[in-house]
Amino acid sequence: MKGEILYPGAFPMVRVELAEGEHIKAESGAMVACSPTIDIESKMEGGFLGALSRKFLTGEKFFFQTLRASRGAGEVLLAPTVPGEIVVLELDGVNEYMVQKDGFLAGADGVTIDSQMQSMSRGLLGGEGFFILKMSGKGMLLLNSFGAVHKIELKPGQEYIVDNSHLVAWSTTTTYNIEKATSGWVASFTSGEGFVCRFRGPGLVFIQSRNPGGFGAWVRQFIPVTE
Amino acid sequence: MIASTPNALCFGDEFPATGMPCLVHVEGHGLTMTVLSDRDAGERRSESVPFSELTVSVGGLDHDQLVATWREPTGQRTLYLKHSDVIRAFRQAAPDHLTIPLERAAEQVRQVRQRHRIVWSIVGGALLASVLGLWFGSDLLVEFAVDRIPIEWERKLGESAYHDFLALQEVMKEGPAVAAVNEITRRLAEQIPENPYAFDVTVVRSDIVNAFALPGGYIVVFTGLMKKAESPEEVAGVLAHELNHVLQRHGLERIVKQLGFVAVVSIVLGNPPGLGGVMKQLGVELMTLKFGRAQETEADRTGLQLLHRAKIDPSGMITFFQRLAEKDEGRVEWLSTHPMSSARADRLKAELADMPKQTSEPFTFDWAKVRASLSDHTGGSP
Numbered sequence: 351m352k353g354e355i356l357y358p359g360a361f362p363m364v365r366v367e368l369a370e371g372e373h374i375k376a377e378s379g380a381m382v383a384c385s386p387t388i389d390i391e392s393k394m395e396g397g398f399l400g401a402l403s404r405k406f407l408t409g410e411k412f413f414f415q416t417l418r419a420s421r422g423a424g425e426v427l428l429a430p431t432v433p434g435e436i437v438v439l440e441l442d443g444v445n446e447y448m449v450q451k452d453g454f455l456a457g458a459d460g461v462t463i464d465s466q467m468q469s470m471s472r473g474l475l476g477g478e479g480f481f482i483l484k485m486s487g488k489g490m491l492l493l494n495s496f497g498a499v500h501k502i503e504l505k506p507g508q509e510y511i512v513d514n515s516h517l518v519a520w521s522t523t524t525t526y527n528i529e530k531a532t533s534g535w536v537a538s539f540t541s542g543e544g545f546v547c548r549f550r551g552p553g554l555v556f557i558q559s560r561n562p563g564g565f566g567a568w569v570r571q572f573i574p575v576t577e
Numbered sequence: 578m579i580a581s582t583p584n585a586l587c588f589g590d591e592f593p594a595t596g597m598p599c600l601v602h603v604e605g606h607g608l609t610m611t612v613l614s615d616r617d618a619g620e621r622r623s624e625s626v627p628f629s630e631l632t633v634s635v636g637g638l639d640h641d642q643l644v645a646t647w648r649e650p651t652g653q654r655t656l657y658l659k660h661s662d663v664i665r666a667f668r669q670a671a672p673d674h675l676t677i678p679l680e681r682a683a684e685q686v687r688q689v690r691q692r693h694r695i696v697w698s699i700v701g702g703a704l705l706a707s708v709l710g711l712w713f714g715s716d717l718l719v720e721f722a723v724d725r726i727p728i729e730w731e732r733k734l735g736e737s738a739y740h741d742f743l744a745l746q747e748v749m750k751e752g753p754a755v756a757a758v759n760e761i762t763r764r765l766a767e768q769i770p771e772n773p774y775a776f777d778v779t780v781v782r783s784d785i786v787n788a789f790a791l792p793g794g795y796i797v798v799f800t801g802l803m804k805k806a807e808s809p810e811e812v813a814g815v816l817a818h819e820l821n822h823v824l825q826r827h828g829l830e831r832i833v834k835q836l837g838f839v840a841v842v843s844i845v846l847g848n849p850p851g852l853g854g855v856m857k858q859l860g861v862e863l864m865t866l867k868f869g870r871a872q873e874t875e876a877d878r879t880g881l882q883l884l885h886r887a888k889i890d891p892s893g894m895i896t897f898f899q900r901l902a903e904k905d906e907g908r909v910e911w912l913s914t915h916p917m918s919s920a921r922a923d924r925l926k927a928e929l930a931d932m933p934k935q936t937s938e939p940f941t942f943d944w945a946k947v948r949a950s951l952s953d954h955t956g957g958s959p
Contacts, residue, residue, distance in 0.1 A: 444583045444598045444659075448638065503594030506646070506655040522638045523586060523596060523657045552588040552655060554595055 351458055353438050353490050356427075362436045363429045364456070364492055368419035374490075375414045375463075376428055376456035384417060385424025391416045414463075430455050430494035437499050437518075437556060443488040446522040447554075450482060452562070453518045458489025484522070493519055497560030504551025512547050515561040521553030584660040587612065590652040601658060603666035607631070608645065610656065624649065628671050635682040640689065643667060643679070716871075719834045723826050728773050728793070731829055735793030739777070742797065749780040749800070753950040757942045758798055761813045761889075764940075765820055768886040774823055778816075786901065790819040792828035800951050806897060809940045809947075813887075814894025817880035825879070827872040877921065881928050890937040895925045 351374065352367040363382060366374055370387075381390060392415050417426045430436065432452075439447065441461055448466070457463065464484045485491055493499075495518045502510055504524060514528070526547045549555050586596030587610060600611040607627040626647050636644040636657065643658040658664055668676050749755050762778045774794030784801040791797075796819055798812070806812045822828065884891040899922055 442583065442598045444586050445595055505594070506588050506653070520638075521595065523588075523636070523642065525636065525638055525640075552594070552596060552657070 351490055353492065355436055355438065358435070360433045360435075360497075361429075363427050364436055364438075366417075366426045366428060366456070366490075368417070368424055368426065370419055370421075370423050373416050373418035373459050374426065374456055375416055375459060375461070376426075377430070377454055378415050380428045380430065380455055381415060381417060382427040382429045384426040385419075387419055387422040387424035388426055389418045389420045391418060416459075428456050428492070432494070432496050432562070434495040434497050434558060434560070435499040437493045437495070437501075439491040439493065439519075441485065441488055441491055446484065446486040447491070447519045448482050448484055448522060449493060449519045450517050453493045453495065454483055454485075455492040455494040457485065457491045460487045460489035461485055461491050462487040485519075493556065495556070495558035496562045496565070497558045500557050500559060502549075502555040502557065504549060504553055504555065506552040508551040510549045510551075510555065512549060512555060512557055513561070514545055514547050515563050516557045516559075517547065518556040518558050520549065520555045523551075524553035524555060525550050583613065584658070584663055585610070586657045588655040588657070589649070596657065599656075601656065601660075601663055603663060603670050605670060608656070608667075610654075624654075626654075628675055631671075631675060633671075633675050633679050635679070635686055640686040715834065719830050722833050723829050726829060726833075731826065732774075732793035734832075735791040735795045735828070738791050739779075739793075739795035739797075743779060743781070747782040749782055753942065753947045754800060754803060755780050757809060757940070757944070757947045758803075758812070758816075760940055760942060761809060761816055762796075762820075764887045764889065765813065765817055765883055768883060769820075769824065772824075776820065776823070788815050788819055790822045790828070792823070792826065792832075794823050796820070796823070804948060804951050805901065806944075806948075807900075808893055809942070809944045810884075810890045810893025810937075811897035813884060813889045814880070814891070814897055817883045817887075817889075817894065818876050819880075821876040821879040821883065822872065825872070825875060827876065830872070831869075874921075874924070877925055878928060881925060881932075885932050885935070888935060888938040891929055891932070895922060895929065898922070898925075 351369070351372050354365045354367075356363045356365055368374065368388070378392065384390070436455060441447075454463065462485070464486070466482055466484045499518060502512075504510060511529075513531075520526070526549045528545050529548050531546045583598030583600055585599050585601040587599045588594075588596045597612055600613070602609045602611075604625075607625060607629075608631070609623055609625045611621050611623045613621060626645075630647045632646045634644045634646075636642050637659070641659065643664050645656040645658065647654050658667070668679065671679075758778055758780055762776055766772060766776055776794045776796060778796045778798060780803075781797055781799050783799045784804075785799045786801040786805050788796070788798045788802050796816070798816070802815065803812055806815075881891050881894060884894060
């Protein structure tokens with residue numbers, strides 16, 4: 351399986367080459383085009399209950415689609431819904447990533463997707479909800495973002511502060527605490543940041559250069575109010 | 578080498594930021610870490626570290642990884658171990674000065690997890706309690722709200738629905754049927770102390786077997802129901818039931834409850850697409866169902882008492898409901914909203930048996946003539 355990002359930038363697309371018999375899991379609706387040798391199956395990852403819990407708890411779509419090169423080698427073109435960069439990660443069986451709920455685009459079949467419950471403070475204040483996706487296993491993982499993706503590399507013990515609405519994914523070797531952006535409660539919110547995550551290395555943190563919620567609020571002011 | 582798949586991540590200056598996948602073995606004297614630096618060439622680089630040079634702690638997002646650090650000539654090494662077999666082997670082999678702080682850290686993690694579980698249980702319990710509170714306490718809340726709505730508002734609400742309905746119906750203005758219904762209503766209304774409602778009863782010409790009450794005292798009786806009744810006491814039974822829906826402000830309670838519950842759930846859960854939405858729908862449906870039953874039982878009971886006070890034979894109510902339920906003739910709409918279960922009949926009979934016996938006072942009209950007048954009129958109409 352080989353993945354290549356086409357048109358890098360705001361409106362990218364991924365070309366995945368599949369050898370005969372190989373398959374890839376993608377977010378439902380992610381397929382743009384494919385070779386005639388590819389079969390599209392919708393599959394409930396983790397069984398019906400697993401899919402149901404993922405749907406209700408993380409807001410991820412109920413079905414993943416499986417694109418299988420069952421009748422010979424072929425290629426698949428995949429794209430996310432929102433404008434923004436795509437990152438390709440190679441999972442080696444040891445590295446694991448937590449992904450915020452809209453961040454998953456596609457993964458090789460060896461990649462396992464779990465919904466994981468966060469602690470009360472992280473769930474309430476982190477901005478990703480109580481449930482996030484945990485990616486483990488082996489193989490290619492494609493993540494999508496809103497805006498450009500910026501990779502922060504943290505050495506052991508190194509700290510970095512990230513506005514929680516800009517988070518895309520982070521390694522499970524990192525830890526983070528939720529904090530107020532400034533020392534005072536009022537200033538925290540008037541600064542426009544509210545809560546931030548203080549990450550501590552080692553590991554990677556992927557952030558997106560735009561905040562989907564902030565963009566939504568900005569667009570809303572231009573939508574005419576109807577009766 | 579026993580296994581060749583990496584079981585740990587090693588961080589250091591010459592390794593990538595994601596950590597270098599490596600193979601860790603626990604031996605008697607310390608750790609051996611093998612870095613598979615170039616897999617294709619099969620080149621392996623091993624480093625052995627004695628326990629005396631290690632510092633260990635607990636780390637990772639879920640505090641479930643063993644972190645071992647030591648110094649190499651090339652710089653600091655940090656090893657993240659997640660594999661439970663390796664961690665177990667380490668705890669068995671490592672000297673006490675390393676494992677004691679580790680056990681302490683592990684104990685702390687267990688405590689944190691325990692605390693999380695407690696917090697989640699409390700939150701879950703509080704949620705459950707508020708749902709149950711809403712379920713069982715809502716009757717009181719609704720009563721409280723309904724008590725504060727003036728009769729005048731209720732009349733206006735009922736009046737508009739009443740006029741909208743009657744505009745599309747053939748209303749009987751006069752005749753023996755109207756006179757009979759008015760007499761029955763008057764006899765019942767006379768027995769209601771401090772009645773704030775001026776009951777407005779309209780007879781509508783229709784074969785539908787039905788009668789209903791709107792908030793504010795507006796009552797509609799269909800001629801279909803009167804034709805089915807073998808005695809005026811049977812019609813009086815239905816009317817007594819409907820009048821009590823009005824007196825107990827059941828319509829208003831229902832409206833308040835339905836609107837109020839949706840409002841409360843929307844406030845509590847926002848407007849979520851998934852679980853919340855389903856719960857909301859389910860809640861609304863269950864609530865209205867439960868509410869309806871309780872109201873019907875109350876109207877039955879108080880209706881029976883009203884008949885008794887008005888010296889109208891209360892058994893007419895029971896026999897009429899039962900007879901309608903037995904004959905499956907269709908178009909008996911009253912039954913679809915008032916299903917006649919055997920439990921309901923038994924309950925009514927038991928209530929009736931508890932009442933002191935009395936002689937009923939007959940009505941002034943001749944029921945046979947009233948029914949005949951209905952047949953005359955409807956005979957000509959399609």
